[in-house]
Amino acid sequence: MSVKRVLSFPLLMLWHAFFWTYERATWQYDLWVIAILAFMWLVPPGWLGDPMARDPGLIAWIRALVP
Amino acid sequence: MTFTGAIGSFFNYPLRAIIAFCVRWQVHPNLLTVLGVIVNVVAAWLLAVGRFPSAGLVMLIANVFDYIDGKVARELGQESAFGGFWDSVMDRFSDIALFIGLIILYAGLHRTDYVVITALAMMFSVMTSYTRARAESIIARCKVGFLERPERIVLFMLGAFTNRMAAALWVTLVMSVVTVANRIYFTWRELNNSPKIEDRLAANLAEEV
Numbered sequence: 001m002s003v004k005r006v007l008s009f010p011l012l013m014l015w016h017a018f019f020w021t022y023e024r025a026t027w028q029y030d031l032w033v034i035a036i037l038a039f040m041w042l043v044p045p046g047w048l049g050d051p052m053a054r055d056p057g058l059i060a061w062i063r064a065l066v067p
Numbered sequence: 068m069t070f071t072g073a074i075g076s077f078f079n080y081p082l083r084a085i086i087a088f089c090v091r092w093q094v095h096p097n098l099l100t101v102l103g104v105i106v107n108v109v110a111a112w113l114l115a116v117g118r119f120p121s122a123g124l125v126m127l128i129a130n131v132f133d134y135i136d137g138k139v140a141r142e143l144g145q146e147s148a149f150g151g152f153w154d155s156v157m158d159r160f161s162d163i164a165l166f167i168g169l170i171i172l173y174a175g176l177h178r179t180d181y182v183v184i185t186a187l188a189m190m191f192s193v194m195t196s197y198t199r200a201r202a203e204s205i206i207a208r209c210k211v212g213f214l215e216r217p218e219r220i221v222l223f224m225l226g227a228f229t230n231r232m233a234a235a236l237w238v239t240l241v242m243s244v245v246t247v248a249n250r251i252y253f254t255w256r257e258l259n260n261s262p263k264i265e266d267r268l269a270a271n272l273a274e275e276v
Contacts, residue, residue, distance in 0.1 A: 001226075002274070004270060004271050004274075005271055005274055007139055007147075007271075008269075008271035008272045011268055012154065012265060012268040012269060012272065015072055015091070015264060015265050015268060016265065017245065019211070019249055019252070019253075019264075019265070020211060020212050020213040020245075020246070020249060021211050024071065024072075024075075025068075025069050025071050025072035025075060026216075027069055027070060029069065029071055030070055030071050032071045032137060032213060033070075036222070036238050036242075037225075037236060039234060039237075040222075040225065040226070040229070040234040040235060040238065041229065041231065041234075042230045042233060045113055045231065045233060045234070048234070049180065050231070050232070050233035050234070051173060051176050051178045051181055051233065052119065052172075052230060052232055053230050053231065053243045054119060055230075062186045064242060
């Protein structure tokens with residue numbers, strides 16, 4: 001299998017993810033929405049220097065629960 | 068059904084009822100558009116004073132007006148070219164008002180970094196609309212790019228309701244930049260009849276091993 005062929009699949013996926021031509025309410029759209037919500041709710045606000053967030057976020061809560 | 072489709076269907080029920088109410092009382096769609104802007108300005112003020120959950124709630128109300136105006140116009144048979152133009156212009160005022168609210172908030176907190184991020188997000192959000200409008204004056208259609216107004220509004224509301232406005236702003240900025248780039252590239256490609264990169268990659272995949 002050629003390198004060109006092996007690289008084509010991930011590149012094609014990335015291309016379709018960023019050069020967006022899909023409609024709303026498709027599975028591709030759902031994947032982006034999940035990724036965005038995960039970023040918003042899982043990344044500790046401290047990492048972004050959020051001036052308003054008062055709580056440490058889901059990841060910090062989970063880490064606090066794990067001994 | 069996809070999960071975003073299910074959420075859309077769920078919210079469609081109350082919205083249908085509100086549309087039916089407006090049609091029954093013959094509420095003029097342009098009035099609904101103006102009401103949407105006024106309510107968004109209230110939301111912007113709430114953002115400026117840091118009252119995020121209230122701002123989220125007010126944005127929700129404002130965007131009901133934004134969403135239903137076109138549908139009410141259609142059902143009343145009052146669709147017009149001016150109505151479409153008016154709606155687009157008022158949408159830009161609403162968008163910019165919300166960003167200005169956040170700029171006032173972060174400036175008050177002496178957070179120059181977030182003032183800049185919000186200003187850039189505002190610039191690219193406006194450019195997202197502008198690139199499509201300008202492109203569609205020279206090519207037939209330019210509906211590419213992920214982050215359009217409905218996504219932006221939902222991001223703002225989620226950021227406000229869950230107090231994750233900084234993350235919402237980062238997503239808005241990055242995805243708006245990508246969307247503007249998508250539209251510029253798409254328009255260039257349409258005007259120059261250039262080969263599609265995705266076709267070339269797909270052709271590589273289809274090659275015989």
